[in-house]
Amino acid sequence: MSDTGIREILLVVEENSGELADISKQLVSAALKLRNEWGCEISAFLPAGIDERTAMTLAKLGPEIVYRLDHPLMKEHPHEVTLQGLLCLQEEIDAGLILFGASEWGTDMAARTAARLGTGLLHELIGFDLEPENEALLGIFMGFEDQLVCKAQFNGSKPFIATVKPKVFDPASETDRAGRVKTIKLPFDIVEFKSSITQILPSPADMPDLESAEVVIAGGQGVGGEEGFAVLENLARLLGGAIGCTLPPVEQGWIDRELMIGSTGKTVRPGLYIGCGIHGDVYHTSGMDESGRIVVINDDEKAPFFDLATCGLIGDLHEIVPRLIEEIRDQIGS
């Protein structure tokens, strides 16, 4: 039995194009861990727009109950309707801990919930800790330029609110037990809305921030022009990475100075770095030589960059990269 006095954990789950978001599956995983340690129950809140199927999938991952909210005004005013639904539910079940995924949506809803309830919250947690002697619940997160593991105590009244950092917990997998799915309705009409959606526009997926991207595709003099960088960008999007460059492309106006990697530009430490048409001067390499794996594509076999390569390809990037893109598209498709 948990000494925190938390009998129930409420998870706030998000969807992505009709499917459960990855972050939410990770969230369930984190909650299951707590259930094992504390012996509490897990409820999941699923703001609708999603059909029953997704609710069922969620129920199979582990929560005892999945609450679905259906509301006609959800599409136009997603924030306020979700918030109201969550608050009504919380009043009914009185969960001791409400967890959100630290995605854009989750962080937003966590902030609104905490604000509405007038409580504090902890953000981007990577774990929890109990101090039974103090009856204290601690949240664990990274701080001080990601160099230190910090523990902070929830000091206010319940419910405690927290967001869970993405990609820390493995996504929960299907079990053979399935929880119950309950559809809830708001007991009142919401009349006042301070914001409303006026239009929905398409938007390509963001490229991750260069300095924190896990994959970086960089181009140098050998890229030859703006069009060359457009090709590299396609590769980057396929691999979920960011684009970078060296000084000569900036000087020739092919690409923005903000994307320059090197001693007078940005420093990057991705797990995978692919450098195309880059000679490998220290001006550039000092900004990326701590990358995990380095792939160098250059048609000059004497280029010093090959000394840093985990895997080097001696050849014309204008021939290799398009083929790479094609093959990756095939792989992803299959």
Add this chain to the structure above:
Amino acid sequence: MDFAYTENMEMYKKIARDFCDRHVAPTAGEYDKSREFPYEVLEKMGKEGFMGINVPKEYGGLGLDYLTNAVIVEELARASATIALIHQVHRVCINHLITFGSDEQKQRFLPGLATGQHLGGFCFTENQTASDPMDFTCFAERKNDHYVVNGAKGWVTNSVAGTVFVVFMRIAKENGRNSFNNFLVEKDFPGFSVGPRYRTVGFCASTTCDFKFKDMKVPMENRLGEEGGGLAHIGRTIHWGQAYLGVIGVGIGEACLEQAAKYAKQRVISGNPIIKYQLIAQKLADMFIEIESARMLCHKAVWMIENGINPVLHSRAAKVAAGEACMKAAVEALEIMGSAGYSDEYPVERYFRDAKFIAVGLGPAEIQRINMGRAIEKIY
């Protein structure tokens, strides 16, 4: 006596640096290679108020003090010595006008110069005779209400884009203390012609030509100061110009030191960045010593002028020191960077070509030393 930059100077330095990093440094190499005059950069500078930093507020400028001006000029020079020189020569014209011009002349010219709508310049040297005014031949003959000018001036900076020039001319055939005048000569005066452009080894984007004046009419309202007062006046302006030319040298030297130090920190040979090796460290230390000394001299010279003290030794010393410091810094930076420095992928070769001018312009170092010797004879 306080060596620290005032809070204001720090803020202006920061703003100037921010502007230079965004708008001056990125295109400096390009303009240098193409030898095209950087009109776009000057236009931006005009909009931001750079062209009027030494123009008094009542004429539309920022009216900043001399030391703040020096700080801004150094930042410009660090990014592009060419831009700094174009800007500096423009300011020489403005400074002479402020110091020696009549209210009417100031009202007529300063507002346009402050916004950069007009670019100023300054003519002193003549090709055949170099630096000694006693040998100059450009002659302004006094008629009733105007002057007729015949002659030529050489090596004029801002010759193509400039619109108004302070020109030093002889008004009497015999030499004497009252034989010279300064005039404001406007480009559109009939009889004014601009010669072909010189190709220089450094400051490549700056336009330098000879001017020819043939029966050029200059109205009486364009004479600066009293009749015959030109020699004393131009002496003061040249001192002022020397101190700030030194500042440009300091800016070039600073850029060299930065490039060399950054490179030395990353270039690894036998397992160590080369900055750890003593000979390299010594070069960098010497660069710093000379550049900082030159900077102190330039600031003192500029301070003396602002406070009405005659900088007869200091402005010359400042230019000589800065000229030597930046040339040495450029050479050392090239050597530290080796082949990389020698190629045009890095700006150090441009600094190297630009640096030599500082020792030569506004009177070469040898002449400065001769003049300083004469001054020391009188003072010590």
Add this chain to the structure above:
Amino acid sequence: MVSEKTGTSLNIVVYLKLEKDYQAYAEVDQSTCEGCGICAKICPFEVPSMRVDETVEILPEKCRGCGACVPYCKTNSIRMQYTLNNEPYSSTELVSVGLRNPLDKNAIEAGLALRDELGGKVWVLAEGSPRFEESLREALVMGADEGILLCDPKFMGSDHLASSFIIEGALNNLGGCDLLIAPQRTSCGEPLFCVAWVAERLGMTYMPFVRSIEPGGGGVLVRRKWGEKMLELSVSLPAALTVERGINKPRGLSLMAAARVMGKTVSRWSSEDLDFGGNRIGEAGSQVRLRMVEALPKRRRKKRKRGEILKGSPEVLAGTLIERLKEWQIL
């Protein structure tokens, strides 16, 4: 100042969350220090150094104030200090002059752009040590109308919630505002939580992660991402927004603005000047409390070896790389 075009005038407050991390330093009591050097091994930032007399020295300017070293000292010689001369402390070396957090400038620019179009006034607000005045002055040079520094040792130890009481107090002092704008994230925390609480209590419309702001729709029109779509929302005033990167290109600092601003001073408000509406600030008002920090094992810099270098036709090379990407679990 009322806009000639639209006849409107907005009171806009830009809230900057400046460097909170470096607002403490570890102080070593040399008389009890044994010089064992454990703190130097623990410190992830390599700050403690050994003095000639074989005691440890920690330079306040370099210390990040994390406190990781404190529990490891066998003789309890390290104490965290939060104030200097009775004012909140911040490192002179690590907290540099000016607006270091890139989003600060985006937030200020957003406020300035709206003021330029709709008329009004822009205040820039920050909380922390006296050194942050320089950042606020830079905001003035960018074009903001007034700068306010909330400075008082009593504010220290506040979590996001307690900070929101401080900001609320400041806004009440200003008589409220039409628009509160803050950067989405900073190197030491997310203002969006603080802003959410302020918005709730002052009845402002809250919208974080904003990627564009334009006047319209009876208030402002904002855009934000929602999965793979971009939503445009009309937001009624008063509103509290946090802005994302890429929202605008901040204007540079201008010499002319500096010349205009030179005479201006940044106002300083302490806890005496603000009315917190009965709420508590500092540690007493906080609902989360930092209890401990632990350093991660230090990372050793790898010495790189030249890997496999391949030649061949583009197809073969591309194919080999695909295989490697699969091995490395990228694909």
